[in-house]
Amino acid sequence: GAGVSQSPRYKVAKRGQDVALRCDPISGHVSLFWYQQALGQGPEFLTYFQNEAQLDKSGLPSDRFFAERPEGSVSTLKIQRTQQEDSAVYLCASSSGNFNQPQHFGDGTRLSIL
């Protein structure tokens, strides 16, 4: 597609359930980032892939968060045993990898944990 695609757009889950969020980056983009945006705040970095390699996962808040990009294109962010504090918008961004190129964001997944 022309842009970064994320699904679902909205997700409601009960506390304790597992959720999976999908990101389909711009074709050919080697770099893929996940960010978490709390209400009224700027996005915060979660994890980074270069092709299929997860080079940085320092922003993942706990071991309940797991991300993968097995074939170097589509990525999935999984949250196990969800907690209410996981409620946020999860943004995916991709880029060509060159330093002066911007990251292009998807529309995000708004996750609500009841």
Add this chain to the structure above:
Amino acid sequence: AQKITQTQPGMFVQEKEAVTLDCTYDTSDQSYGLFWYKQPSSGEMIFLIYQGSYDEQNATEGRYSLNFQKARKSANLVISASQLGDSAMYFCAMRFLNYGGSQGNLIFGKGTKLSVKP
């Protein structure tokens, strides 16, 4: 510590006037990139403009320009001839080189909510 500060939680501007959104940053790195993004109420993050730390000229993209003052560590966004569609959250962000020279993640400020009045 690397940090972005946006001191204006909200700004109002009259349609057709210019507005400046403030951004200061804190880093001891010499190589970095500065970005501005727009986030309308619908939620998508839209890239507006980029300034590299070694760029000598201020970046411009249509109605957007970046007032880059490296010594003061500021990168203010100027929007000329404001339009109603400019009403949105605006985020300043910074990025550094990863090991190996690839781009790193963005560090965002808290944002400024701009409201354009007709």
